Amino acid sequence: MRVIFKTSYDNDINLFKDKIHxxxxxxxxxxxLALPFIVxxxxxxxxxxVLIWAIAGMGLMVxxxxxxxxxxxxAAFMAIGAYSVVILQSRFGLxxxxxxxxxxxxxxxxxxxxxxPTAKLHGIYLAILTLAVSILVEDIIVLADPLTGGVNGIFAxxxxxxxxxxxxxxxxxxxxxxxLFITVVFIIGYKxxxxxxxxRAFSAVRDSEVSALAMGINIARTRTLAFAISCFxxxxxxxxxxxxxxxxxxxxxxxxxxxxxLLMIVIGGLGSIHGAFFGAMVIGFLPIIISFCRDHFxxxxxxxxxxFPGIETGIFSLILILFILFEPFGIYGRWLxxxxxxxxxxxxxxxxxxxQKSYLKTERVR
Amino acid sequence: MELFQLxxxxxxSGCVYGLIALGFVLxxxxxxxxxxxxxxxxxxxxxxxxxxxxxxxxxxxxxxxxPLMILIMGAxxxxxxxxxxxxxIGQSQIAIAILTIALGFVLRFIAGAIWGHEPHxxxxxxxxxxxxxxxxxxxxxxxxxxxxxxLLTVLLYFFFAKTKLGIAMVAASQNQLAAFYVGIxxxxxxxxxxxxxxxxxxxxxxxxxxxxxxxxxTGLLGIxxxxxxxxxxFGSLPGALIGGLIxxxxxxxxxxxxxxxxxxxxxxxxxxxxxxxxxxxxFSQISHKKV
Amino acid sequence: xSFLSLxxxxxxxxxxxxxxxxxxxxxxxxxxxxxGPNGAGKSTIFNLISRLYKQNEGNIFFDGKSLNQLKPFxxxxxxIARTFQNIELFGNATVLQNLLVGTNVRKSSNxxxxxxxxxxxxxxxxxxxxxxxxxMDFLDLQQYREKYIMGLxxxxxxxxxxxxxxxxxxxxxxxxEPASGLSAEETEDLAFWIEDIKKIMxxxxxxxxxxxxxxxxxxxxxxxxxxGEIISVGNPxxxxxxxxxxxxxxxx
Numbered sequence: 001m002r003v004i005f006k007t008s009y010d011n012d013i014n015l016f017k018d019k020i021h022x023x024x025x026x027x028x029x030x031x032x033l034a035l036p037f038i039v040x041x042x043x044x045x046x047x048x049x050v051l052i053w054a055i056a057g058m059g060l061m062v063x064x065x066x067x068x069x070x071x072x073x074x075a076a077f078m079a080i081g082a083y084s085v086v087i088l089q090s091r092f093g094l095x096x097x098x099x100x101x102x103x104x105x106x107x108x109x110x111x112x113x114x115x116x117p118t119a120k121l122h123g124i125y126l127a128i129l130t131l132a133v134s135i136l137v138e139d140i141i142v143l144a145d146p147l148t149g150g151v152n153g154i155f156a157x158x159x160x161x162x163x164x165x166x167x168x169x170x171x172x173x174x175x176x177x178x179x180l181f182i183t184v185v186f187i188i189g190y191k192x193x194x195x196x197x198x199x200r201a202f203s204a205v206r207d208s209e210v211s212a213l214a215m216g217i218n219i220a221r222t223r224t225l226a227f228a229i230s231c232f233x234x235x236x237x238x239x240x241x242x243x244x245x246x247x248x249x250x251x252x253x254x255x256x257x258x259x260x261x262l263l264m265i266v267i268g269g270l271g272s273i274h275g276a277f278f279g280a281m282v283i284g285f286l287p288i289i290i291s292f293c294r295d296h297f298x299x300x301x302x303x304x305x306x307x308f309p310g311i312e313t314g315i316f317s318l319i320l321i322l323f324i325l326f327e328p329f330g331i332y333g334r335w336l337x338x339x340x341x342x343x344x345x346x347x348x349x350x351x352x353x354x355x356q357k358s359y360l361k362t363e364r365v366r
Numbered sequence: 367m368e369l370f371q372l373x374x375x376x377x378x379s380g381c382v383y384g385l386i387a388l389g390f391v392l393x394x395x396x397x398x399x400x401x402x403x404x405x406x407x408x409x410x411x412x413x414x415x416x417x418x419x420x421x422x423x424x425x426x427x428x429x430x431x432x433p434l435m436i437l438i439m440g441a442x443x444x445x446x447x448x449x450x451x452x453x454x455i456g457q458s459q460i461a462i463a464i465l466t467i468a469l470g471f472v473l474r475f476i477a478g479a480i481w482g483h484e485p486h487x488x489x490x491x492x493x494x495x496x497x498x499x500x501x502x503x504x505x506x507x508x509x510x511x512x513x514x515x516x517l518l519t520v521l522l523y524f525f526f527a528k529t530k531l532g533i534a535m536v537a538a539s540q541n542q543l544a545a546f547y548v549g550i551x552x553x554x555x556x557x558x559x560x561x562x563x564x565x566x567x568x569x570x571x572x573x574x575x576x577x578x579x580x581x582x583x584t585g586l587l588g589i590x591x592x593x594x595x596x597x598x599x600f601g602s603l604p605g606a607l608i609g610g611l612i613x614x615x616x617x618x619x620x621x622x623x624x625x626x627x628x629x630x631x632x633x634x635x636x637x638x639x640x641x642x643x644x645x646x647x648x649f650s651q652i653s654h655k656k657v
Numbered sequence: 658x659s660f661l662s663l664x665x666x667x668x669x670x671x672x673x674x675x676x677x678x679x680x681x682x683x684x685x686x687x688x689x690x691x692x693g694p695n696g697a698g699k700s701t702i703f704n705l706i707s708r709l710y711k712q713n714e715g716n717i718f719f720d721g722k723s724l725n726q727l728k729p730f731x732x733x734x735x736x737i738a739r740t741f742q743n744i745e746l747f748g749n750a751t752v753l754q755n756l757l758v759g760t761n762v763r764k765s766s767n768x769x770x771x772x773x774x775x776x777x778x779x780x781x782x783x784x785x786x787x788x789x790x791x792x793m794d795f796l797d798l799q800q801y802r803e804k805y806i807m808g809l810x811x812x813x814x815x816x817x818x819x820x821x822x823x824x825x826x827x828x829x830x831x832x833x834e835p836a837s838g839l840s841a842e843e844t845e846d847l848a849f850w851i852e853d854i855k856k857i858m859x860x861x862x863x864x865x866x867x868x869x870x871x872x873x874x875x876x877x878x879x880x881x882x883x884x885g886e887i888i889s890v891g892n893p894x895x896x897x898x899x900x901x902x903x904x905x906x907x908x909x
Contacts, residue, residue, distance in 0.1 A: 009786045009787065010783070012753075012786065013783070118642060118645075123460060124459055125596070129638060131589060131592070132589070132634040133638065135634050136638070139627070139631050189773075192772050192773065192774035193772055196766070196771035196772075197757075197761045197764045197766070197771060198771045200750075200754060200757055203747055206747075207747035207748050207749055207750065211745035212747075213709070214732065214738070214739050214741075214745075215759055215825065216734060216825070217758075229772075263468060266461075271749065313474075314476075317471035317475070318468075318472055320464070320465075320468040321469065324457075325450065325453045325465075328454075
């Protein structure tokens with residue numbers, strides 16, 4: 001077990017607890033940067049996609065994990081991001097480097113538009129409202145045919161920054177590095193939120209509204225801010241996703257994707273940045289694992305997965321159910337336990353993380 | 367007479383929404399959980415009815431297959447509560463909601479794997495039969511849907527207002543802990559709630575398949591039933607039914623009088639507006655926390 | 658001039674008048690206790706002062722200003738902090754984070770500079786932490802610093818809640834049943850802390866409390882409340898010997 005002696009307040013504030021902690025992440029970053037030289041283009045593309053899911057997951061995590069508002073409609077914000085980044089480039093001739101943040105801001109604007117009138121909605125009601133918004137946005141995209149290409153969808157042009165070309169098929173390496181760069185920027189920003197007054201305001205609103213009020217926190221404003229930040233991040237993820245898949249239509253961002261995003265961060269572990277990444281890995285690598293199983297042994301024993309469309313979602317949901325039943329804190333929670341086990345070895349007790357079970361206190365009272 | 371036909375078809379689909387919404391509200395009242403899988407349970411009930419009745423499958427007489435389906439769906443609800451929901455008693459509402467969302471996905475997958483993704487129709491005795499009234503053509507199936515819903519509502523009313531068990535369920539819904547202390551077997555009440563919700567979903571599915579086609583994604587209809595439950599305030603059984611009828615009636619009329627493409631939006635716009643303007647529906651049950 | 662005052666305040670909930678025509682004057686630097694049976698309206702008065710409820714009639718003044726138009730989240734700004742009867746802490750956060758929430762009201766940074774975590778944000782964080790550590794030293798909370806609230810005992814949570822209110826650096830502290838659920842020793846400690854809060858920090862304390870030993874030990878003045886009405890005000894001894902108070906508690 002490592003003991004850290006704190007000698008200044010900065011010890012508590014810094015992003016990394018100590019040198020070892022810092023070096024671990026430097027190593028991870030170096031590994032991520034070197035990945036294009038290690039794996040082939042197909043797997044690099046899959047990793048890039050996982051990073052995009054992770055960004056979208058971070059966006060949702062700000063809202064669900066840290067400010068306690070559940071959204072079942074985040075695919076709508078991805079859609080806004082994806083459509084606006086393309087339309088801003090192709091219709092208004094703006095460069096990518098300008099349209100990307102603008103796409104995030106537009107998505108953020110929609111988020112504020114939803115957050116302001118619903119400031120008094122709680123938990124499940126907000127979830128249902130965002131679910132409806134997700135369906136509405138899907139339909140509005142079809143209706144706004146002249147702008148969005150309607151049912152046929154829309155083509156994303158190649159990304160160009162200072163005449164460097166980023167294309168999934170042409171040079172996936174540079175596209176991957178671009179996505180990695182944006183991911184790292186968002187992680188740092190997210191970490192900063194968590195260690196600043198804003199992050200504390202978020203968790204205050206999540207845990208107890210009445211005492212957040214007594215501590216001088218303007219709840220409506222804080223919730224709106226959480227929505228704005230969350231939708232900005234998710235909008236950017238959507239924009240990157242649009243460029244990554246190069247062609248998409250309204251169905252790309254349907255309500256099932258909205259739900260999947262939420263399931264993703266729950267599997268990963270609510271309330272931590274790690275959770276967004278673990279969840280993204282599950283959602284990104286599961287299809288690969290399934291197709292690997294199909295090619296390598298299921299065919300041999302005569303099971304043809306082609307007969308079961310939607311098996312990814314089915315298995316994914318099954319995994320999620322198992323997690324909620326046996327590990328409500330997600331993969332990150334399990335990871336923490338395993339880590340604690342090794343740090344305290346041999347002192348770990350089995351019921352160290354045991355929770356008290358009781359009947360639900362009514363949530364009808366606010 | 368077109369108006370009358372629109373009205374009838376609206377009422378018929380409204381009944382199905384209302385019954386699904388009833389399932390939501392019932393479970394919410396008794397366990398504080400929102401069962402996002404209720405729509406998918408409805409879809410499952412529809413498929414089981416078809417599987418029992420249709421000539422391509424078991425070819426049982428309709429009057430025999432319906433009670434059998436009710437039995438199966440009741441047991442199904444019981445098992446879902448026993449295997450999954452009982453494990454998460456006391457966890458947050460959101461965790462339970464997410465659990466039921468995942469259950470819904472699994473049900474959809476299972477239905478697709480067993481019955482495929484093509485639309486199915488129920489071969490009920492009402493199929494294709496019409497009643498001609500003053501020049502209006504009324505589908506027998508739609509009238510059947512409305513009659514069954516009315517009967518079911520009366521039955522449920524008597525159960526909750528007059529029977530000891532029903533009253534115990536209402537009590538447990540107000541405060542689980544308090545109900546437990548006064549000797550109501552809360553867990554058994556929850557099991558029973560899920561049995562009833564399963565049966566309601568089954569009947570809703572049977573009615574739905576009697577008047578239209580069913581495929582595994584039919585369960586997404588549950589979202590419209592949410593709108594119904596929310597309009598009803600999520601705590602009131604009659605509210606859920608009325609909400610269902612409102613949503614059901616909005617659909618054919620907006621389809622008739624609005625440009626195509628827009629009618630699809632209307633139920634969701636209504637849902638959003640109700641949530642913004644009357645956050646806790648027309649029959650609110652939320653009170654403020656005492657500090 | 659009085660520091661915190663209620664003038665003829667009345668509030669009803671659906672026809673039931675929970676607080677009837679109550680007037681109170683709390684002087685700067687005193688410890689004032691509200692006593693009375695359950696349902697007498699003590700917590701309602703707290704909720705009125707912290708603006709969670711709005712009175713139907715009457716006025717509330719603090720430091721010469723009317724509170725009538727203010728929102729609950731304005732209270733820490735003007736110097737009123739409170740605790741709750743049934744602990745309302747931020748359960749999924751550590752003790753340190755809970756106390757740091759109290760420093761949010763004094764921040765000058767906006768959310769953009771916080772996302773970038775600029776130099777000035779860091780500087781402010783350090784000052785906040787210095788202050789919070791002082792509060793933790795004062796209340797002996799250092800050992801729980803990095804512990805999550807969920808894992809703490811009831812008594813410790815009560816103290817953490819007191820600490821969180823102190824982190825707001827208030828002028829007035831409203832304590833809603835601070836000793837309920839505490840052990841005898843913990844109540845003993847609490848009595849010293851409350852006196853120190855008044856003497857060392859110069860904070861005026863208004864508290865609701867059932868434990869008359871504690872009230873006798875620390876309170877300068879007491880008001881007895883029955884059925885939403887004040888029946889007696891004065892020093893602890895005189896209020897407890899007031900025949901009306903004795904009747905309300907023992908008689909009928």
